Amino acid sequence: MTLADIAAAFSLPFMARSLTAIVVLSLVGAIIGVIINLRDLEFISDGLAHSVFPGLVIGYVMAGTDGLLIGALIAAVIAAVLLTFVARRGVGSDAGIAVVLASMFSLGVVLVSREDGYVSQLEQLLFGRLLTVTDSQLWQIVVVSLVALALVLLTWRGQVFHAFDAAGFRAAGFRALAYDLVLNIAIALVVVAGSQAIGNLLVLALLIVPAAVARLVTRRLGWLAPIAALVSAASGVVGLLVSYQASVVHGLSASPSATVVLVLIVVYLAVLGGYSVVRWCSLRRAVTARSEESAAHRHTEAARS
Amino acid sequence: MRTSPLAVAVASIAAAGLFLSGCSTSPEESASPGASTGTTAAAQLSVVASTTQVSDFARNVGGDQIKLTQLIQPNASAHHFEATAADLTALSTADVLVISGAGLEEWLDSTVTASGFQGTVVDSSTGIALSGEHSDEEEGEHAEDGADHAAEAEGNPHIWTDPQNAQKMVTNIVDGFATADPAHKDSYEANGKSYNAKLAALDTWIASNVDRVPASERLVVSNHDAFHYYLQRYGITFVGSIMPSFEDNAEPSAAELQALVTKIKELKVAAIFSETSISDKTAQQIGQSAGVKVYSGDDALFGDSLGVAGSDGDTYLKATIHNTKAFVESWGLTADAVPADLES
Numbered sequence A: 001m002t003l004a005d006i007a008a009a010f011s012l013p014f015m016a017r018s019l020t021a022i023v024v025l026s027l028v029g030a031i032i033g034v035i036i037n038l039r040d041l042e043f044i045s046d047g048l049a050h051s052v053f054p055g056l057v058i059g060y061v062m063a064g065t066d067g068l069l070i071g072a073l074i075a076a077v078i079a080a081v082l083l084t085f086v087a088r089r090g091v092g093s094d095a096g097i098a099v100v101l102a103s104m105f106s107l108g109v110v111l112v113s114r115e116d117g118y119v120s121q122l123e124q125l126l127f128g129r130l131l132t133v134t135d136s137q138l139w140q141i142v143v144v145s146l147v148a149l150a151l152v153l154l155t156w157r158g159q160v161f162h163a164f165d166a167a168g169f170r171a172a173g174f175r176a177l178a179y180d181l182v183l184n185i186a187i188a189l190v191v192v193a194g195s196q197a198i199g200n201l202l203v204l205a206l207l208i209v210p211a212a213v214a215r216l217v218t219r220r221l222g223w224l225a226p227i228a229a230l231v232s233a234a235s236g237v238v239g240l241l242v243s244y245q246a247s248v249v250h251g252l253s254a255s256p257s258a259t260v261v262l263v264l265i266v267v268y269l270a271v272l273g274g275y276s277v278v279r280w281c282s283l284r285r286a287v288t289a290r291s292e293e294s295a296a297h298r299h300t301e302a303a304r305s
Numbered sequence B: 001m002r003t004s005p006l007a008v009a010v011a012s013i014a015a016a017g018l019f020l021s022g023c024s025t026s027p028e029e030s031a032s033p034g035a036s037t038g039t040t041a042a043a044q045l046s047v048v049a050s051t052t053q054v055s056d057f058a059r060n061v062g063g064d065q066i067k068l069t070q071l072i073q074p075n076a077s078a079h080h081f082e083a084t085a086a087d088l089t090a091l092s093t094a095d096v097l098v099i100s101g102a103g104l105e106e107w108l109d110s111t112v113t114a115s116g117f118q119g120t121v122v123d124s125s126t127g128i129a130l131s132g133e134h135s136d137e138e139e140g141e142h143a144e145d146g147a148d149h150a151a152e153a154e155g156n157p158h159i160w161t162d163p164q165n166a167q168k169m170v171t172n173i174v175d176g177f178a179t180a181d182p183a184h185k186d187s188y189e190a191n192g193k194s195y196n197a198k199l200a201a202l203d204t205w206i207a208s209n210v211d212r213v214p215a216s217e218r219l220v221v222s223n224h225d226a227f228h229y230y231l232q233r234y235g236i237t238f239v240g241s242i243m244p245s246f247e248d249n250a251e252p253s254a255a256e257l258q259a260l261v262t263k264i265k266e267l268k269v270a271a272i273f274s275e276t277s278i279s280d281k282t283a284q285q286i287g288q289s290a291g292v293k294v295y296s297g298d299d300a301l302f303g304d305s306l307g308v309a310g311s312d313g314d315t316y317l318k319a320t321i322h323n324t325k326a327f328v329e330s331w332g333l334t335a336d337a338v339p340a341d342l343e344s
Ligand SMILES: [Zn+2]
Pocket: B078, B079, B158, B224, B225, B226, B246, B303, B304
């Protein structure tokens, strides 16, 4: 696949729209993902992703396709608030989150089974339909993502402070509850923005994997977000191209969303492998250095006596 | 030291890119968008057709003059479809899109918009009178996005099951191809005429078989209401369908199932029919509780879609003959030999 082929592929209207959706979501997801990673909130993101489900169903039943976004938004904000309060109770918060998650999800399942005419539509929603994303959906994705990004960037310093030193954060007079709420709502917005086009699986992957890769690659705080964003966007583009190539040249219909998730996982595993090798080498070097040092030390000791 | 893991990350992305470039060295003909369509196939009309049935019609009408891409795959539901990148790419450069129409392809608008298709749509249902119900959604449920739904004709969308409707569909396709490609007008018309003669022969054969059965015994229970026009044409009574709607995953409620079983027993229906595009789980369940034969597996009807190449229903003619034989057999008779000119 030459550069000209790639340019030709992305000049097709559906590829251009898919690319825009994937790049916007991956950039915003990666940046918010850094905070999620620093604060170990992966489980909350998972809960939010599942909680959007009943909102999608209610929205669809009440107003058709146009009701999806508003239904999902309402459900996500309710879930974000619920999860914020449940998580604040500290001990057993994981169980609390699991309860919220399970009850919201089963509410969605119950609603879906009552409205049997909508099953396959919603099935597609859960797995996304990136290739047929419409212009208006694309605008929704861009606007909702930018709002989420703004929420996190405006509270960035506080969020990072909270992640590294929760006690100091509170002692300095920050209101932890407000920051938690803002963060959870931002996560919920990304989940909502992504669920229609790319499906919940990929939204979760975009929130979790790029930040995890960045954590392996660098220890510098300032580099986390740029590296996560780069990994995420590059994986999005590569995944989209791989699934396009598989479909057009080889006749294999690979879901673009699933392909992007696979690319993200491959990148993560590769980096994890590289990281382990480097760590093992430097450990060995340190051990050798130390033993040489102590050997030298023993020599001088011996010489002295 | 710190940069080396970064190098690993970059290398792994590059490796993925390499894998990508490996793909394009495939010996198969390259289908890069926009570039290759005009080279070998300069004279061919580029056609995309939606269902397996209209694809078969288009193939018969177009012959070697067209390059056909079929969207819905054999044995798949015709009501739901998710376009692949290859489908959308084919659509983006196609001259003609043939649809079954009558509201069957609810996925059509988003697919056409996504692809940027700029050719002509040939609606094969043009001029066909609809009847029955479009039972996909209850009235009023879709008030909000009713704008384009209201414009659609209401009625059962499985128009092709009546061979007389199929002839009209073929004629619409002939007209569509002739307008898009006037240079081969004569060829399309000649092909259409000879294929329509076969459809007429098919119609006669079915009618003569069904007529041997007393009208009161011509009863059918099918998986979903896909044979409305066929049953109407040959005076067959539709007892009911297992699925409450056209939705593949729709499950009938226990009360609906019980009502159907009671009806089957009351009317002494001899058999119920599953379809190749739908799971036969519920059909088997009903067959057991009503104590009647279930036509499934290889004996299932070809409803929404034709079968895979080499199967008993890989063309419209073969599939319709298969279905007719199954119906006639369920009423206790054996169908007459099929006229030689239909066996192809
Ligand atoms: Zn159907």
